[in-house]
Amino acid sequence: MATSFLQKYQLQNHQLLLPKKQCVTYALYALIALAFLHYLLFYPASASGKSVVVAQVQEQVAAVASARVDAREQLLPPAPPPPFNQGDEALRNPQAKEEVPAPPPCDYSDGEWVPDARPPLYNGTSCGTIKDGQNCMAHGRPDTGYLYWRWRPRRCELPPFSPEALLRWLRNKHLGFVGDSLARNQAESLLCLLASRSAPELVHRDGEGNASRRFVFREFNATVSVFWSPFLVKVIEKSEHAGVGARRHNNVFLDAFDERWMSQLGDLDAAVLSVGHWFLIPGVYHDAGKVVACHGCEELNHTETDFFGVFKDAIHRTLAEVIRRQQHGHGEKKKKEKVVAVTTFSPAHFEGDWDKAGACPKKRPYRNGEKGLGYTESEMRKTVVEAVRAAGEAAGSGLRFVALDVTNLANLRPDGHPGPYMSKDPFAGGEAGERRVQNDCVHWCMPGPVDTFNEILLQTILR
Template sequence: MVTNFLHKYQFQNHQLALPKKQFVTYAVYALIAVAFLHFLLFYPAPASEKPVVAARVQEEEVAAAVSARVNAREQLLPPPPPPRRRDVALGNPQAMEEVAVPPPPCDYSDGEWVPDARPPLYNGTSCGTIKDGQNCMAHGRPDTGYHYWRWRPRQCDLPAFSPEAFLRWLHNKHLAFVGDSLARNQAESLLCLLASRSPTELVHRDGEENRFRRFAFREFNATVSVLWSPFLVKATEKAERAGVRHNHVFLDAFDERWMSQLGAVDAAVLSVGHWFLLPGVYHDGGRVVACHDCADLNHTETDFFGAFRDAVHRTLAEVARRHGGGGGAGEEKVVALTTFSPAHFEGDWDKSGACPKKRPYRPGEKGLGYTEAEMRRTVVEAVRAAAGSVSGLRFAALDVTALANLRPDGHPGPYMRKDPFGGGGGETGDGRVPNDCVHWCMPGPVDTFNEILLQTLR
């Protein structure tokens, strides 16, 4: 059986067997066919370029649509936050450039008085430079509510007065207050505020009634002067006892008592106005050009607004002529003008209750009178005209008229004298009681003038 199997298997192989040379040839042909079939199956012909271009265009359209949507969303998003202080500290140029944009100037004239529980920095016994007539506490004024108010501007912040900050600015500098008794009132307020931090010393006094004085803060090598000049220009003051009832003011001449000292001053605060309301004859070019309250003289009666305007404008022009153009960056001289500070008489000056209010007016409760508004406008316009006229000088207005107008409670009233109702010399023999409704108690609203001054000088 096995033999038959082998025989059959051998027979079949013999029938299928080919010659060796022919077998190799067929095998090569078969391999070529298999290779060709493999190529067709696994390496198809490339597609045409048209679909590729269409796909690229479509991708660009999608990208454009996505970009447009993203941009639209970014436009709806809020702007990025301002750079952090740390960015500036690390020297980020973009952040530093953005922070360098200065804020708009603060309008301190628009605001209201709000309660403030903080006590004053000084009082009637702790400060020795308060003029006797403004030391309301020492003279027995019983109420103290006028101490506890602060001025709050509507659109910006007015920081509380910092003696340290002011003395840092005043280091190695000379500040002068020039003008009438309101200028002196503001100067004495500043002296008391600064003395709460550093002792002050009177180093010079020349003239009666403390009209020319100089104080030193030796710890800071700082000087504050008070210079009397109620018209800023040259004038011969009235002398009632000598029968001279009118002031004679020379608009074309300057008061060298202070003007000649301005070269040694780093900053000056000028404050005038109330003396122009007194009887006065105004001269210009050797002739009388205006006369106020002079019915007893052979001159035409005029108002005092034109004379006040000429005095202020000419003074600033002369300051610019003499002192402009000097100094470099950071060395400019500052000349600030305090605007008119209104009085609050509600009756005769020598009658009880001339200025009896015990709290500030509310916003809108008390408007500016015509005189106060005109005097303020004159100063603001003069400063605006002088600003930027020369290098080395910076002119500024301390616009206190509105805030002062709302403080009828801040005047000495009858307490311009000690114990006015108790036989201490205030009440006259005929029952009249003199009242001061022009100047300010110290401490009091006048301290706010110097809060604004500090922000102006910095």
């Protein structure tokens, strides 16, 4: 519509110009004649005089022609402006580019699991860092459908994991996973994903069952460490074996930090913290020399409390201590930029007794709306998200906090746990029936849904 209007407007003005154009032409001819007559009457007929007159006549003709052009341009409508170009605007106004709002970060927590025929980057035999209990392939799990799903966010894309991209970022850097066995599960998933591009070398191990380990990718001078710290703060863990003097509760000290990993914080370029399930285990919580909470301790002379308050306290205090140590660091430790990611609570999927066949029997993901989050999962997730937000507001430059919000996507994957295949060939003697068999419906098969945690971690780090 605007184009037809401009065409009609220009046509009308062109028609109006025709008479004026003729008038200007006639005026030009008249002036030329007068100039020639002036020459005949007042100048001698010499060659030099004629040359001067000719030059004067040419100047007068040029002046008239210029006046004619000016008159015509005044009658023409102005030319329409060129189409707007953001690049041109940026050249005219250097601040224009900064004023354009950046797209919001992707909300990876909101989405659905969709079928995906692509095979995983590794398997149960190609990666030597898988903990035995999560190696579902090697332990004989017969179904493989749990391998062929991918998480699809609703409002953005989650690219497949790129070992090359993370290794490039990790060159000359140190990434540490800190927390409980689910932190280790995620760390081993990342090591296997990266091993599809470059083989890791184990250079250090420590603790019971080698709970803390360090790997180096020599080609990139990249380091990945796993630190065992199931509460992030200091703890005296309960005894695994019963007997006289055995500790049946974890003793957790909220006002002291686990220096097994906290003392290494200055050397880390990125840390992934993941805790939660150990707070559900019976424990006694201390602060400033007093017992402030007790969970699952009916036989002790303490008031029973829930674990939500102490979980929140431990998370907030830990992130505040990270900020304090970053601000009070010295030399290179203070200068080093750091990303601290906190993985939200990963729900379990027990549908029966933990030591009976069929504890987590599902063979496919839940559909959206088929299973919502329970109260415990919602509160644990909420605590982490709010703590990360508060820490991000309090942190100074050089320190970035992010939440790896995996609670919803993990909740929809009851099919991704080892179940009875935490042990090799659990039914080698025949079908289980009523036979007791240990099940793992907490940790994740590898490969499996836990690999998606690291797809999100990669995009979060690169963002």
